[in-house]
Amino acid sequence: MTSDGDSFLPRIQSVFYATFDDKKGRKIVYQVPEGLIGASPLPGESISKYLFNFNDISKYVIPPPALCGRLVTCATRNHRLIGYPVELRGKYERVYFRCNLCFVFERQADLSCYEPIIRKIARVFTACEEESGFLSSPQKSAAIPAILEQLYEDLNSYSETSISIDAFNSIELKIFPFYPNPTPVKDWMVPVALINLSRRIEPNWDLTMVKVCEHIDGVNHVSRIAHLADCDLDLAREAISHLLYYQVIMMIDIFQYSNMYTLRKSVQWLADEPHVKDECGPYVTRTGKPVPDWPKLLHLYSRLKVGKTVFEWMQEHDVLDDGIDVRRFTSFGVIKGFLRRVHRWPILLKSSESPSNGHTMLTLLDGEHHTDELCSKFEVGWPLLEQWLIAAGDGKGDGDYGRVAIIHR
Structure with missing residues (x-):
């Protein structure tokens, strides 16, 4: 079982290149895949077939001069865009030339790892335009669709790309995930592995890290792990903090029958998620016992509340007769994010x-x-x-x- 908060590089939904046209104003010139972003819908045409309407956010894609040369993000109902609008001045018909290459992601995506990518693409495109008019020349800018296509395919598939633009300029990109600093590790916290740690251990690992990983079982708290591993408590905390940083473990509370839990609001939408319904029964049922159906399990979760201990809840609903492993039952809800410990x-x-x-x-x-x-x-x-x-x-x-x-x- 994995947590709902697993961190992966967000997938690019679309890449598009927009400019300020002297006659038509702000417009998308090229987009990959084609037809995902719409402009003003034709009479009788539904905008729902598009990711979003470009006209609704065009002033943020090609913004006023004050925002040019800065990283700009904006959000629609379901998506988030990130771009680096550029304004160049010179021998242009309107004295200036404005353009922007944007990536589109799902709204909840963490875009921190793409910020340096967007900045670098903007720098390379600016250099190409200043040297040879690559962006403003109709003949040379015809190469942009192929660049967008390669950015979309390579970054989604390999998280890196190498694109040659001309004899002197190229785009060399590699995405590195940004991990936030972990929360401080406390002695009473219980680490839960989100991957199979035993399969990842290598001979050159730090000895303390190896010994600590051997005792991470979702039951032992930090101070007990340090005792079982026969290592200094500060070193055990540091090792667990490293595992937290790389998001291969998460921390939950010590399980006791005197604990109290209550539902979070997220249960309103998580209750219908297929991965939650499919994983819960097999995970929380003791070996050899029939797996209760999801409505039965969801009802049991709804009976947990402030002021009622796990032991009282067990007695009231005959939980053991249903073959439920109570520790795994509560930890599943905490890991998935719809159950909260009441301290x-x-x-x-x-x-x-x-x-x-x-x-x-x-x-x-x-x-x-x-x-x-x-x-x-x-x-x-x-x-x-x-x-x-x-x-x-x-x-x-x-x-x-x-x-x-x-x-x-």
């Missing part, structure tokens, strides 16, 4: 009286440390930690924590 954040309320319990944990009851962190720090489970919280707040138990307030969020 307990204990706060020791201010009082003139001194706490009857002198445990060092009291200094951490400030609403900034949730119970997973406290369990990991003091190497205890929730039942014992709960008793400590009751004692710290002079409570009576059974939900009464006295001067310790528990915030669920």
Whole structure:
């Protein structure tokens, strides 16, 4: 099973070249594939057959001079464009010549890896125009469609290309994915592999990295992995941070039957995604048990809510009788992004009286440390930690924590 947030290079939906025509104004001169981007629709013609209407975004493709020489992105209902409009001045009929080569992607695509690509193409095209009038000459610009075709095919298929324009200029491109810095790795977090790590280990890998990977099973949290791998905790955190950076693992919470979960709004559209429906049953069902259908599983997910622990949910719905592996059931929802863990954040309320319990944990009851962190720090489970919280707040138990307030969020 893989997460819904896997990062791949976004696919180019279309490449087009636009200019400002002296008589017709802004227009697309060439596009690949042909006919995907429409201008003003003819009477009775539906615009729905196009990716979008060029006239709706033309002022951003060929913008005023202030935006020329800058990276410009704009979005339509379903797509996003990125280009680098250029204005050249010289012996032109209108004194200036404006053009832009744009890539079109799906709206949610991350375009950071294409920004240097667009800038380089603009630089090469500008140099060619200044040297030989490559863009403004009708004879020489006839080579542009072939360039667009090769950009579209090579970058989508190989993430690189080499295009010779003339004897002195060429376009040499290679796309490198940009990965954001990973979130800080905490001791109580549980790494989950998104690929088969054992198959990727090579003899020249760092020894700590190899030992850490051996204990990433979706159950062990970071501090336990460091203990099992017999390595320094800081080194284990660093190794896991490297794996996070390359997006081959993701982090989830420690599973305990005292955990609470609730649905995210994304379940509204994820519930109809075929890959979610097809993967869920086989993943969350124990070996040898019949796989429940998706409506049954979705109903069980909908019964998870704030204030109800996993154990209470199991008892109420006889989950074990359905052959469901509860840990995998909750982790599937978290990994796919439609289930959210609800943490307990204990706060020791201010009082003139001194706490009857002198445990060092009291200094951490400030609403900034949730119970997973406290369990990991003091190497205890929730039942014992709960008793400590009751004692710290002079409570009576059974939900009464006295001067310790528990915030669920």
